[in-house]
Amino acid sequence: MTNMHSRKQCLEYLNKIDMPRHIRRHSMLVAKVALFLGELLNRNGSNLDLGLIQTGALLHDVGKEPTLATGQDHAEVGAEMLAGMVSPSVARIVREHILLDSTQIVGPITESILVNYSDKRVMHEQVVSVQARYHDLIARYAKTPLHRERLLEKLKLYLALEEKIFSPLAIEPQGPEIMGLKLNNSEGAGPEHD
Ligand SMILES: [Fe+2]
Structure with missing residues (x-):
């Protein structure tokens, strides 16, 4: 398969x-959040694809799954x-979805940054605040005080990014419009259609 672009092709690939x-349901909810924000931003002056x-x-x-046992960077793989x-x-x-530095926050909001941010809003299969997602990460993975x-520090960067994303919008980061996004029980069960 070359040049996957439709939702159907992507879901077929996840199945393959x-x-x-x-993980499939996590990804589908990230897509829902990112599209929701992308559409809103486009109505407010952005030109996102x-x-x-x-x-x-x-x-x-x-x-993600192929690297669970190997410890490799799942974004790179x-x-x-x-x-x-x-x-x-x-x-x-895909490569950038776990990377964020302060230079990206002053630059324009790109499709990549929006997917990256939306991923930080979805814990497992649920929309949460960035704070909740990071506190869960810290509780599960932070082995040392330095870590x-x-x-x-990363959380602070994501909160600065959040402020920037929401500044042109009339909704709050933790408003019901975004916190209420969810999947149906049947979504992600297998290949789906557009
Ligand atoms: Fe990831």
Whole structure:
């Protein structure tokens, strides 16, 4: 399969690689959040490619399961898995979805940054605040005080990004419009159609 771009093609690919249902559902909810924000931003002056956002979000964690046992970087491996099957901009979204530095916050809001942020709003299969997602990460993974500090620094960056994303919008980051986004029980069970 070359140049996957439709929702159907992405979901078929997730099925083909046997992505576990919970990761598939996580990805589908990230796509829902990212598209919701992308549409709102576009109505408020942005010019984001919603198709790119959807594809990047649905595919962002393809490297997750294959790297669970190896400890490799799942974002890097995911981008490699997709090489030749997606456009370079989709591969970049996958590769970058765990990276954020302060220079990106002063730059424009891109499709990649929006998928990255939306991923931090979805814990397992539920929309949560960035704070809740990070406090869960810290509780589960921070092995040392230094690691905890680093994660808290990252949280600060995501909160600065959040402020920027929401500043042109009439909704709050934890308003009901976004906190209420969810999947139906049947979504992510298998291949679906557009
Ligand atoms: Fe991920």
